[in-house]
Amino acid sequence: MDGPLLVEERDDRVVASLHRPDKRNAIDLATIQALHALCDELEEHPRTLILTGSGGVFAAGADIAELRERRAEDALRNINATAFVRIRELPMPVLAAMDGYALGGGAELAYAADLRIATPALRIGNPETGLGILAAAGATWRLPEIVGEALAAEMLFTGRRLTAEEALHAGLISAIHPADELLHAAHALADKIAANDALATQHTKRALRAPRSEHPRIDGELQAELFESPEKTRRMTAFLERRAR
Structure with a gap:
């Protein structure tokens, strides 16, 4: 039904x-x-x-x-x-x-x-x-x-x-x-x-919905996690390799 x-x-x-x-x-x-x-x-x-x-x-x-x-x-x-x-x-x-x-x-x-x-x-x-x-x-x-x-x-x-x-x-x-x-x-x-990184998308949504009083602290904390992500390294390396061709 x-x-x-x-x-x-x-x-x-x-x-x-x-x-x-x-x-x-x-x-x-x-x-x-x-x-x-x-x-x-x-x-x-x-x-x-x-x-x-x-x-x-x-x-x-x-x-x-x-x-x-x-x-x-x-x-x-x-x-x-x-x-x-x-x-x-x-x-x-x-x-x-x-x-x-x-x-x-x-x-x-x-x-x-x-x-x-x-x-x-x-x-x-x-x-x-x-x-x-x-x-x-x-x-x-x-x-x-x-x-x-x-x-x-x-x-x-x-x-x-x-x-x-x-x-x-x-x-x-x-x-x-x-x-x-x-x-x-x-x-x-x-x-x-x-097509984008799921974790980066989730963190972007969290930052976008956070109260103004939480910025820029929350942006830095979320970005810190992403900076340590293997996906960030993979995607940036792929970008640089494409640009170098």
Whole structure:
């Protein structure tokens, strides 16, 4: 039986597709549990993660039927936020490839990715205040870091949905691709990541996500480890030999 997350595993990457076609891939508790299980695996065996949707939709939000029944104790458990924090902190890069709607919890899952690309059909935003709640799974702190406080405030207060072109202009996504080329483009990015040293990539992600107060100390510590790596010597020797030809 198909679950809410379809997972394709390769040696250097994992493709995880949100798959609740009758609910436009709305994120329910079963989806969150599947994301936790995926994080268990990727924390143990780091690989690049490509997150995408199915049926021309990334995720139309959290499951409203479930949310309506949740109470204060559920909010305090930070159910979705905890899973998205784990996604954000995975050792290797996470790429969100989005088609169609990425709303509410779906948008917040995308905000947790390191890289985001989309089709022209993308509509991304946070309508939570219109439903009597707030965007509590990352939008209030991640979105301002990505698009700036002014645009983030407008999106969160008014529920404005950005088009693909608006998202590209705001720096929320890095590229727009036709729907039939979206996954190919995601794999092309994953190929470029795979061509580099995995440890250097992991350390770059750690440095990139570290608070400003930890720099430049963390850069030096991570670089010190890489300077002693046999892979650094191998790659630099190969570079010098190619240049000498």
